[in-house]
Amino acid sequence: MLTMENIVREGHPALREIAEPLSFPLSEEDLTLANEMMEFLENSQDPEISEEMGLRAGVGLAAPQLAVKKRMIALLIPGEYEDDPPELQEVMVNPRIVSHSVEDICLKDGEGCLSVDRDVPGYVVRHSRITLSYQDVTGKTFKKRFKGYPAIVLQHEIDHLNGVMFYDHINQESPMALDEDVKILG
Numbered sequence: 001m002l003t004m005e006n007i008v009r010e011g012h013p014a015l016r017e018i019a020e021p022l023s024f025p026l027s028e029e030d031l032t033l034a035n036e037m038m039e040f041l042e043n044s045q046d047p048e049i050s051e052e053m054g055l056r057a058g059v060g061l062a063a064p065q066l067a068v069k070k071r072m073i074a075l076l077i078p079g080e081y082e083d084d085p086p087e088l089q090e091v092m093v094n095p096r097i098v099s100h101s102v103e104d105i106c107l108k109d110g111e112g113c114l115s116v117d118r119d120v121p122g123y124v125v126r127h128s129r130i131t132l133s134y135q136d137v138t139g140k141t142f143k144k145r146f147k148g149y150p151a152i153v154l155q156h157e158i159d160h161l162n163g164v165m166f167y168d169h170i171n172q173e174s175p176m177a178l179d180e181d182v183k184i185l186g
């Protein structure tokens with residue numbers, strides 16, 4: 001079972017390296033990793049378990065955050081209401097953005113990261129819509145379009161596979177500066 005101790009923090013080299021593609025069939029070790037990453041996100045979003053285990057809540061996790069330099073990410077984005085099914089629950093292998101919108105988007109309150117133990121204020125400007133190609137843990141290939149919050153989370157996690165941190169996207173001179181055509185998500 002993964003805890004916060006398993007998550008490497010900024011300064012760890014794994015967060016600044018390019019992760020390797022996985023080949024199929026996945027090893028037992030990689031299948032276990034996929035399950036543990038999803039379980040961590042579930043635990044982190046559970047009020048009792050997260051309290052008991054001291055977990056920070058997250059909706060995405062990338063293998064390099066566990067010092068595993070492999071192209072695997074886990075997403076667990078809750079539905080709008082308590083009893084709704086998740087908006088997105090998926091482990092993606094070798095995800096690749098194949099196309100994206102011209103329009104950009106950012107979160108009104110900025111972004112947080114389980115590997116960054118500090119608040120980094122500023123707008124993180126990302127593509128507002130992306131088309132993603134990826135494989136599931138069985139090796140089946142998918143090509144899907146995402147927009148809004150799921151698109152933001154996916155870009156944040158795919159950045160981790162390429163050694164990019166969310167604050168790399170923040171305008172250092174003026175963190176709150178925004179072009180007028182960037183969509184702000186509340």
Ligand SMILES: CNC(=O)c1cccc(C)c1Nc1nc(N2CCN(c3ccccc3Cl)CC2)nc(N2CSC[C@H]2C(=O)NC)n1
Nearest residue numbers: 045057058059060107109110111112113114120152153156
């Ligand atoms: C500095 N200001 C801020 O962080 C920030 C501040 C306000 C609003 C937002 C929206 C912010 N931004 C932000 N909030 C989140 N969460 C909201 C709370 N939620 C959650 C919390 C508790 C239970 C269940 C859940 Cl679901 C967990 C996810 N997550 C991310 N990111 C960036 S993309 C990857 C994703 C991630 O998982 N980070 C660990 N950013």
